[in-house]
Amino acid sequence: MVRNFLFILFIFTVSFAHAQDSIPEQDSIVPRTNDSLLLNDLWEYPPKNPLPVRKPVLQIQPIVIPPASLEMKVNYWKNWVSFGININQAAFSDSWQGGGVNSLALGTNFNYKTDYTIEKMNYVSEVALQYGKLKNKGQLERKTNDRIFWDNKFGYKLSKNWNFFGSLTFESQFDLGYSYLKNSDGSERSVVISKFMAPGYLTESLGLEYKPNKFFYLRFGTGTARQTFVLDRSIYNRAILDFKDFKNYGVDPGKRFRNELAFQLVSSFEKDIMQNINLKSRYSMFANYEKLNNIDHRLDVQVLAKVNKLINVSLNAVGLYDKDANSKIQASQALGLGLIYKFPR
Numbered sequence: 634m635v636r637n638f639l640f641i642l643f644i645f646t647v648s649f650a651h652a653q654d655s656i657p658e659q660d661s662i663v664p665r666t667n668d669s670l671l672l673n674d675l676w677e678y679p680p681k682n683p684l685p686v687r688k689p690v691l692q693i694q695p696i697v698i699p700p701a702s703l704e705m706k707v708n709y710w711k712n713w714v715s716f717g718i719n720i721n722q723a724a725f726s727d728s729w730q731g732g733g734v735n736s737l738a739l740g741t742n743f744n745y746k747t748d749y750t751i752e753k754m755n756y757v758s759e760v761a762l763q764y765g766k767l768k769n770k771g772q773l774e775r776k777t778n779d780r781i782f783w784d785n786k787f788g789y790k791l792s793k794n795w796n797f798f799g800s801l802t803f804e805s806q807f808d809l810g811y812s813y814l815k816n817s818d819g820s821e822r823s824v825v826i827s828k829f830m831a832p833g834y835l836t837e838s839l840g841l842e843y844k845p846n847k848f849f850y851l852r853f854g855t856g857t858a859r860q861t862f863v864l865d866r867s868i869y870n871r872a873i874l875d876f877k878d879f880k881n882y883g884v885d886p887g888k889r890f891r892n893e894l895a896f897q898l899v900s901s902f903e904k905d906i907m908q909n910i911n912l913k914s915r916y917s918m919f920a921n922y923e924k925l926n927n928i929d930h931r932l933d934v935q936v937l938a939k940v941n942k943l944i945n946v947s948l949n950a951v952g953l954y955d956k957d958a959n960s961k962i963q964a965s966q967a968l969g970l971g972l973i974y975k976f977p978r
Contacts, residue, residue, distance in 0.1 A: 777967055836858070851899070
């Protein structure tokens with residue numbers, strides 16, 4: 634009984650093993666034939682990769698991204714421009730008992746400043762143009778202001794507060810300048826005593842500049858030359874008839890040019906001293922090496938008060954001593970209410 638059971642188990646084992654060997658691999662299919670059909674042909678297994686796919690190849694490579702080109706440029710120039718107009722007017726009726734005279738005054742001014750600074754080098758150019766007229770009823774027209782001023786300075790920084798500088802300055806006026814006299818009958822007449830380039834001044838200077846901050850500087854021009862021009866000789870010929878002490882601005886009669894070597898001192902201050910109030914002043918001293926006891930001085934002071942963005946009140950004062958023009962101190966003062974435009978705002 635046991636032997637029979639073991640024999641049957643052996644036959645079953647051999648048959649099962651033979652059946653497993655007859656099953657085809659998954660990646661191969663046994664074709665069927667028309668002659669015979671095996672039991673194994675009823676079983677078909679798909680291949681492992683029925684649709685072959687290429688495995689991707691991953692390659693890691695560094696990518697260099699070029700820096701963005703912004704095309705930005707540094708502008709080393711700074712510019713300031715201001716233009717102003719002042720108008721003063723007064724009118725009285727014929728029946729006005731308080732006294733007075735009809736008058737109209739117009740004044741204009743233009744200021745331009747540019748600054749170029751790069752590393753230790755600095756260039757500054759300033760232009761100041763002023764012109765004004767006054768007309769009173771029954772009188773000839775008079776100028777209230779007339780000036781052309783152009784200053785150029787090149788500096789090289791030596792230390793924190795000291796610079797070596799070279800400067801070139803030009804000064805003159807736009808219009809004819811008159812002195813007014815009265816005839817024997819009481820009428821008024823005028824005598825031309827100045828005009829454009831009569832006089833005109835050209836000043837070259839070399840020296841040291843002390844500049845501790847942005848709003849103040851002091852120049853010591855140890856090597857300074859100034860040329861005085863009176864290009865119209867007829868001014869002297871006409872003026873000497875009425876003014877026996879007319880000095881022709883230091884130029885010898887019959888000549889048009891005079892050169893001087895001197896020491897020059899120039900200081901400038903410009904700052905907002907209060908809210909909406911700006912103070913600007915410039916002082917210059919010119920000492921001729923041949924005549925150190927004859928020193929020229931000029932002081933320009935301007936106080937500008939802003940009422941709003943356009944309207945302002947200005948006070949201008951000038952003090953001048955030049956013995957070659959007049960042995961007395963010359964002074965002028967003007968107060969005006971007007972419009973002013975500045976750029977940048």
